[in-house]
Amino acid sequence: MIHVPLLEVKNLRTTFSTELGQVTAVDGVSFQVDSGETVGLVGESGCGKSVTSLSILRLFRKHSGTRLTGEIFFEQKELLQSSMEELQEIRGNRISMIFQDPMSSLNPVYTVGNQIAESLMLHQKLSKKAAQEKTIEMLTLVGIPSPDKRVNDYPHQLSGGMRQRVMIAMGLCCQPKLLIADEPTTALDVTIQAQILDLMLDLQKQLQMGILLITHDLGVVAEVCDRVLVMYLGQIVEEASVETLFENPKHPYTIGLMKSIPTIDGKRGKKLHVIEGIVPSLHQIPKGCRFAPRCPLADEKCRQHPPDLFEIARLHQVRCWHHERIGVGGVAFGG
């Protein structure tokens, strides 16, 4: 029997038209997520993590000039070519999303209960009353105190952490096969963060749910992910199992990210901007390797020729001309 992944993204390109011209925020991204698997997507701010996740459900405004190419298979169905009706059947039901910004992702004029129940009535065809009960159950599950009261609150009456939990409840209420979680715990403090991650993993076991977890936080990745995708400037630069990535990172960018994990005081959730130099603008993408201007190993070849993804071991890919020079532990260069 051929193995069919739950989600398979092939050569995804997402292009926006802006006042300054076309920008390709995601450029040739391919990856898979299996049922029951947690895949981490990491990278600095602006590298295209959110755009990748939004592309899967085609959540861009019509007539905005956004172009998506490539193929996205979900349960063997191609999503980029499917009709709006087919997509709406999948959205929030088979695939659900938890968005990055809980402060602005809830509608201010409806109660949080209404917003969760809406999904349940739409996809599970629950009655209003049953949906309300299920909503309270979900709010309990994500650890919201006195959920029977909170269900009638408006978003502005809740704290950031509470809103994030509401978003999570909303994402999980229809028991999706795939959960795309964009920084689901960034707004929360460490203990609650751990609770929420545990909850997601619990549900994952029960439902055999696949999770695409977008995060800045390599600590979280180490704890919960099976595989990791490292993104830089719209491309995947390294993909490996979580053990391999932490023990034997091969891309200078990955190594840079690892170095910037704050470890001593155990604080997490800081943005990863410790790598020297700044991310180039999408309007001025370097000609060769995109990381070359910031890379300590870069030479003429790197500056002139963009490297492909090299498969250096089973399930370990890296986009670097010099991957062979980087040894175990990834500390072949100083700095």
Next chain:
Amino acid sequence: MGGYLLKRVVSLLPVLLVVAVVDFIIIHLTPGDPASVILGAQATEEELAKLREQLGLNLPIYIRFFEWIGGLLQGDLGWSIFMDKPVTEAIWEHLGPTLSLTIMAEIIAILFAIPLGVMAANRRGTWMDQTFMTFALLGISLPSFWIGLNLILLFAVQLNWLPAAGYQPISNGLLNHFKYLIMPAISLGIMQGALIARMTRSSMLEVLNENYIRTAEAKGLKMWLVTYKHALRNAFIPILTVIGLSFATLIGGAVVTETVFNIPGIGKLIVNSVLRRDYEVIQGTVLMIAAAYVLINLIVDLLYAYIDPRVRYDKS
């Protein structure tokens, strides 16, 4: 809420008092003599003097002012010297046509403007958006009397579908009533509709970029639910403001429209009373329009809280 309402209503009284004073002054600065209007050009000087005496027109202006204000405080708007009846009664008799006309104009405006504005926003930058907005711009720039005259030319004179002018009260049949009012209501409503449509579009454009709209789409909601349930309600506060203002301006706009279509409403009453120098009728009507204006604004303010739970009034 009740306390807030009371406070708001009480705070309206000084506003109306200022309006009353300005109203009185402006009208008494206008040259003209009611007595000579009533008696006609052939009247002798003695006859005129006698009538002025009778009508109290030769009393000092401040006495007349205080008498009028005193009356107002007791709910008495004054006396029409030309029609020889209380101003309240005169207004009451002319109120029906104007109310019918303005409400119908507003309904027509809203009914077309909001869906068109929403459609334009959803299809930003397409030919549809551009066409709608060009028409909206036209609607704002064309004077209502010009639209009215053209409607009469087309539907009354050429096609003979509708009566050119006049008015039938509802008591003579609803259909009849509409037949007479539809053209005036359209010509009066077009500009308001255009304003509402443009506001709807720009407000919707802003809201459609919000993250919670993406959340709604990510749930798998149909386009119309996202648009009308999630976006429009958030976009509605500025739209409601424009509707409130437009409703108030409609009452003013009715003066012209009622003249063009010969409708016996408040507008007609004002125009006639100005020609007759029937001071207290003009004063009373202007004051009533001002009261309607502030009342509509109050209602709009109250509706804000209904639409958006973040708007709270109870805070002391």
